[in-house]
Amino acid sequence: MAEKKSSALFVCLGNICRSPIAEAVFTHYVKEQNLSEKWIIDSAATADYHTGKSPDRRAIKCMKRHDIPMSHKARPIIAEDFKNFDYIFGMDENNIRDLKRLAPKNSTAKIELLGDYDPEGPCIIRDPYYDDGDEGFEEVYQQCKRCCQAFLNKVS
Numbered sequence: 001m002a003e004k005k006s007s008a009l010f011v012c013l014g015n016i017c018r019s020p021i022a023e024a025v026f027t028h029y030v031k032e033q034n035l036s037e038k039w040i041i042d043s044a045a046t047a048d049y050h051t052g053k054s055p056d057r058r059a060i061k062c063m064k065r066h067d068i069p070m071s072h073k074a075r076p077i078i079a080e081d082f083k084n085f086d087y088i089f090g091m092d093e094n095n096i097r098d099l100k101r102l103a104p105k106n107s108t109a110k111i112e113l114l115g116d117y118d119p120e121g122p123c124i125i126r127d128p129y130y131d132d133g134d135e136g137f138e139e140v141y142q143q144c145k146r147c148c149q150a151f152l153n154k155v156s
């Protein structure tokens, strides 16, 4: 019998800043560990403000700077995601609250704060959307990097 794949969905409010960065970073580490065949990875929004849009230009710039490929079009989370994904990660407490509200009764996904895996602390990955510059995006990247590595080490 074929081995069952693991799956992770990264979620934030609009799916154009934090969650596509987290998706790209996790995909990068999974590939680096030669585990691509074993994972299904995606990202989604709790609100549909930006459906169909590419990530924020500052998020694209940040991933370019770190030489990590990112290609995603924003989409809202749907009921099936709660049974198709093993892990659904929110970036802050509002995301977690929205995810719990949107989850169907028979949801089987584990809903967690991605930041809970950060060995260096801050559990909340703050929304950099309203920042002027690139620093907020860099911080999101650094947090995602630590969390994704720690999570992958834990589950594989």
Ligand SMILES: *[C@@H]1O[C@H](CO)[C@@H](O)[C@H](O)[C@H]1NC(C)=O
Binding pocket: 032, 033, 034
């Ligand atoms: C992944 O595969 C490549 C090519 O086969 C190999 O060079 C590399 O050491 C592998 N990495 C890990 C972490 O197993």
Ligand SMILES: *[C@@H]1O[C@H](CO)[C@@H](O)[C@H](O)[C@H]1NC(C)=O
Binding pocket: 083, 104, 106
């Ligand atoms: C969960 O419930 C919905 C209807 O409420 C149903 O369509 C879906 O198939 C159910 N999923 C599972 C995994 O039972």
